[in-house]
Amino acid sequence: MxxxxxxxxxxxxxxxxxxxxxxxxxxxxxxxxxxxxxxSKRSMYQLFDSKDQMLAASLERRVARYQARLAHPDPxxxxxxxxxxxxxxxxxxxxxxxxxxxxxxxxxxxxxxxPEHPASAVARGVKQTLKEAFRTEAERGGARDPxxxxxxxxxxxxxASARAGARVERLDDGLATATATALLDAAGLA
Amino acid sequence: MxxxxxxxxxxxxxxxxxxxxxxxxxxxxxxxxxxxxxxSKRSMYQLFDSKDQMLAASLERRVARYQARLAHPDPxxxxxxxxxxxxxxxxxxxxxxxxxxxxxxxxxxxxxxxPEHPASAVARGVKQTLKEAFRTEAERGGARDPxxxxxxxxxxxxxASARAGARVERLDDGLATATATALLDAAGLA
DNA sequence: GCGCGGCGAAACCGATCGGTGTATTCCATG
DNA sequence: CATGGAATACACCGATCGGTTTCGCCGCGC
Numbered sequence: 264m265x266x267x268x269x270x271x272x273x274x275x276x277x278x279x280x281x282x283x284x285x286x287x288x289x290x291x292x293x294x295x296x297x298x299x300x301x302x303s304k305r306s307m308y309q310l311f312d313s314k315d316q317m318l319a320a321s322l323e324r325r326v327a328r329y330q331a332r333l334a335h336p337d338p339x340x341x342x343x344x345x346x347x348x349x350x351x352x353x354x355x356x357x358x359x360x361x362x363x364x365x366x367x368x369x370x371x372x373x374x375x376x377x378p379e380h381p382a383s384a385v386a387r388g389v390k391q392t393l394k395e396a397f398r399t400e401a402e403r404g405g406a407r408d409p410x411x412x413x414x415x416x417x418x419x420x421x422x423a424s425a426r427a428g429a430r431v432e433r434l435d436d437g438l439a440t441a442t443a444t445a446l447l448d449a450a451g452l453a
Numbered sequence: 454m455x456x457x458x459x460x461x462x463x464x465x466x467x468x469x470x471x472x473x474x475x476x477x478x479x480x481x482x483x484x485x486x487x488x489x490x491x492x493s494k495r496s497m498y499q500l501f502d503s504k505d506q507m508l509a510a511s512l513e514r515r516v517a518r519y520q521a522r523l524a525h526p527d528p529x530x531x532x533x534x535x536x537x538x539x540x541x542x543x544x545x546x547x548x549x550x551x552x553x554x555x556x557x558x559x560x561x562x563x564x565x566x567x568p569e570h571p572a573s574a575v576a577r578g579v580k581q582t583l584k585e586a587f588r589t590e591a592e593r594g595g596a597r598d599p600x601x602x603x604x605x606x607x608x609x610x611x612x613a614s615a616r617a618g619a620r621v622e623r624l625d626d627g628l629a630t631a632t633a634t635a636l637l638d639a640a641g642l643a
Numbered sequence: 644g645c646g647c648g649g650c651g652a653a654a655c656c657g658a659t660c661g662g663t664g665t666a667t668t669c670c671a672t673g
Numbered sequence: 674c675a676t677g678g679a680a681t682a683c684a685c686c687g688a689t690c691g692g693t694t695t696c697g698c699c700g701c702g703c
Contacts, residue, residue: 272680288566290480293661303681304662314661364566372619373563376478376554390621414622415632422612429562431580432604442605442636449635462650483691493651494692504691 273310275300280321285367289318289374289382319381322371326389329368332357333393343404344452347397347416351439354420358427358434365428369421393417404452412450419443463500465490470511475557479508479564479572509571512561516579519558522547523583533594534642537587537606541629544610548617548624555618559611583607594642602640609633 270278279300283291293314297304311317335341335349357363364370368386375383397416401409423439426432460468469490473481483504487494501507525531525539547553554560558576565573587606591599613629616622 286566288564290660292659294659303683305664305682306680308662309679365563369615369619370563372621373555373560373615374478376476378620387621390616411628411631414628415635417622418612418616418628418632419608420612421616422608422610425559425563425615426580426608426611429559430568431562431577432607438601438604438608441601442608445605445639446632446635449639480690482689484689493653495652495694496650498692499650 272300272302272306276302276307276310276317277321277324280317281325281367284318284321285364285370286362289371315381318371319385322368322382322385322389325367326385329389330392342453343400344447347400347404347447347452348440348443350393350397350416350420351423351443354423354427355434355437355439358424363428366421366424369425370428373425390417390421393420401450401452404447406447406450406452408450412446412452415446415450416443419446462490462492462496466492466497466500466507467511467514470507471515471557474508474511475554475560476552479561505571508561509575512558512572512575512579515557516575519579520582532643533590534637537590537594537637537642538630538633540583540587540606540610541613541633544613544617545624545627545629548614553618556611556614559615560618563615580607580611583610591640591642594637596637596640596642598640602636602642605636605640606633609636 276296279296280291283296283299293304293307296314296317297307300307307317311320333350333353335346338346341349368389371382371386372390377383378387394413394417397413398409401412406412419439419442423432423434423442427434432438466486469486473486473489483494483497486504486507487497490497497507501510523540523543525536528536531539558579561572561576562580567573568577584603584607587603588599591602596602609629609632613622613624613632617624622628
């Protein structure tokens, strides 16, 4: 059976929306989405009010998985520095996938220039959460200015993911971790 | 008279394409573009082979202006460090404009996931040129690894422009220059 | 005065957009 | 077996997509 069988129409729709909108952009058509999910357009509009809300739901659905992949597997044993650098190591590991096209949440924010779009709100929330995670680690590690360090790390994170996704830069030599390390050192993080 | 009068149809078209595709995204329609430029669709298709090529031309047209805005006004008197930091100061100055939506070349690369698109090639070229400018300054300033430093600075540049354009971050407190400075120091740049 | 070329207005092309209406089928529950 | 909700197929809506074509005006050279 195909990987999309057996799941509920709602799940199949959200998975297809996440996959295709990430690969082809948010302007992917609902017709294509439904065909890919094996769900009729009529069913889709009974499950969701609009394409915009389905897109937001498809982003929301993957938030936990996304954050879990960036979280250090053994948080208690790791230092703040290790937990921060683990995020960038994971970014570098993911970027070698030929299907990698950058952080999907940043891509949505760039493509949907409308900040009122429901999907933009989801994406902003993910970015905010990551920043707060960085800031918490920065505080625990004794950084001189935890807020500043967190904002700097997000500059690196988003810059690296955007450039790697656009195939303008490669991260597989540790560019992101090296840059983050330089900032951690400059911030006086333990 | 409107600002678009008196210029040639070609210029008006390219200006409108640059303005609207930057504001609304590259999926802006040719109908809208032509209406804004006051040029008939027929004339547009005599001047350009396709919408894609017109988009590429509109990006190309602004390259020199874009690069000039990032270049230090007095290159001979300035140190490599000053010339590098000037780029980030200009980025921060531009980002306070309410119409700022990030670096237009990075936005095009993210929106047009197709690297074969003629506009993608133009955008990649701009990024490459900026990286080489950074590397030249890094060499002249005696950085330990000029190539690495140039790549790191572009991470900052693109991360800052994308986040500022998406209104997820503000640069008006000097975030970009502060981060770049930390990297220059870490690289041993004079 | 006349014809011709360039250009704008607008119709037109097939395709696709987001979204809806309607009729039908499937399946689980009572 | 009957009923009802869920899902289907499919036609349809007006709008817009990138792109082409027709027509008619206007100015310039002969």
